[in-house]
Amino acid sequence: MLCDNCKERDAIINLTQVEHDSKVTLHLCEQCAQLKGVETGGAVLKTPLGGFLTALGKGGALVPTPSDGMRCPACGSTLRDFRDSGRLGCDHCYVTFDAHLRDLLRRLHGSSQHVGERYEAPGEAGDDADPRSRLLELKAQLRRAVEGENFELAAELRDRIRVLE
């Protein structure tokens, strides 16, 4: 069967869409399907996070993005490793790839800001113990948020800083 769109190549994909309560099925070749935004072949990752991770690559296909080669200094994982496996290498990966992860976490959870239990590891200075260092840390976070154009987080951090000040 020929592609309904270009009428040149063989149709390999059936795209069913619902428009005005009626079902329309289009038979498309791979190229035309991609033009309509359907991910095909190698573009579809096998991991359960595939859809989200692919979306992070912006183009939808597995074209390496400049950040793919970014490497976590602590464990040596790259963003590419994460895209392939859906698993991060270590806790520091969350710092190394924070911009990418913030975006991903928002897609997954609808938010990237943890509001649950706060935790301080044994030996770490607590909020009450040293509000000044807490304030400095929040200000550093605010600077990073503004640099990363993460204004939602920035507003939240600004509120928390006001409270502490």
Add this chain to the structure above:
Amino acid sequence: MDLSLLPDGGMRWLDASGPKSTIVLSTRIRLARNVQGIPFSQRAKDTDRTAVLERVREAASSSDHLGSAVAFVLEEMGRSERQLLHERHLISKELAGLEKESAPRPGAALFVQDRVGVMVNEEDHLRLHGMWSGFDLEDAYAEVEAVDVELGRLVPFAFHPEFGYLTSCPTNAGTGLRASVLIHLPGLVLTKEINKVLQGLSQVGLTFRGLYGEGSEVVGNFFQLSNQTTLGKTEDELIDHLGKIVRQVVEYEEQARDVLLRTAPEEVEDKTWRAYGLLKHARRLSFEETMNLLSGVRLGVGLNLLPGPGVYTLNKLLIYTQLAHLAAMDGRSTGDRELPTVRATFVRRLLEDEPTVEPR
């Protein structure tokens, strides 16, 4: 490794003492935690894994909640023993090393004390969990949280001010909390309303799985409902939300059962008595058939169409008719072709021990 060291076999939740236990079998809480500065499972070397195990072992021994925990180091256990722990919902298939040709990884372990436990070196370094009878999210969470607070004082967990608890997979980051209930929904399945309910779940941020959690199939009309997201809400909010929806699902199930009783009372009664008759007299039973028959009997008991057996016995049957349990009980291998016969014999024996159930 002796499983009899575990009081109640690590399955106190089977006793059907919890709220709504004819419909909700159990409530499970899990918290994912990782140790600061040690590579996650994906990148961890064997030495990293054993280091994690040693830290958890040390912390557990000086804690109240796990101070007298039974420790299972999976590498030191045979395949059938590991499968027993999996069948009791105490460890995942992955940790047990039961997938295809896999073996347990070095450092993979389970600590259990009463109703709470820790899986070590699963997808995350620590997976704290607790399983309660019936529908009891608050009590289960309170206890697992107490374990978390205690261990967190002894082992430095990976935590980020913005992203919360850091996990190997970002789907668990933030609270690291997965709250789930194992719920029996034959009424919704028989009235064909189940798909609507399951579709509705995804719209309210919940998900469903089969009897053994992630990747498992739905058998015997048992569904595991749990929260899908873990970040951006507090632990209490996540639990309250799940609780609210589960209460609604329980209500729908009760309504569906009423509909069945009103519209097809004889058919339902016939179905439950047939299920009971088959369980009581069959000579060979597959696991799947057993699950489906148990579902029919459980429905009959819930609707007072069958005066017995007790829910505790039905729960025990769910666990003890699984492959590794039957094989261990009868000294056979899990590949033994006679297991369907062993299963039928076991089911008959357990039902005979119950007070006599006579048709009205």
